[in-house]
Amino acid sequence: xxxxxxxxxxxxxxxxxxxxxxxxxxxxSLLDMGTYDEQRTDYPLYAxxxxxxxxMRQADCGILICGTGIGISIxxxxxxxxxxxxxxxxxxxxxxxxxxxxxxxxxGAKVVSMEKALALTTLWLNTAYEGGRHQKRLEMxxxxx
Numbered sequence: 001x002x003x004x005x006x007x008x009x010x011x012x013x014x015x016x017x018x019x020x021x022x023x024x025x026x027x028x029s030l031l032d033m034g035t036y037d038e039q040r041t042d043y044p045l046y047a048x049x050x051x052x053x054x055x056m057r058q059a060d061c062g063i064l065i066c067g068t069g070i071g072i073s074i075x076x077x078x079x080x081x082x083x084x085x086x087x088x089x090x091x092x093x094x095x096x097x098x099x100x101x102x103x104x105x106x107x108g109a110k111v112v113s114m115e116k117a118l119a120l121t122t123l124w125l126n127t128a129y130e131g132g133r134h135q136k137r138l139e140m141x142x143x144x145x
Contacts, residue, residue, distance in 0.1 A: 002028055004029070006063040013035055050064055076106065083138075105121060
């Protein structure tokens, strides 16, 4: 069973709550890293919490949600060994795992519906990294940090 760290700002809260419920019913263990209410907050706080838990291997992977997904994914990618992919379609989601071995997926709550976020998360969780020719590129990126 995979352990998934999940976090959002206030705009992504409803998506986060929905994903937690649906993924738990599928047997996943979820670590809710906040936010916990609709009070205005800052997405970098939750990017940091999820990224650090994934970095320390206290979670196998992570999910992040803000309004567009852009800011929260940029913030997460500031952390070493984090490869956060902002996804809104099936092809990008698939490639983020197969070619880039993403360990965090990000969504925009104003961009994708809750149901679409669940479908993309399910695809992402069930897609394996291909390795091979892609590994050289991951190793190159590790040198940047």
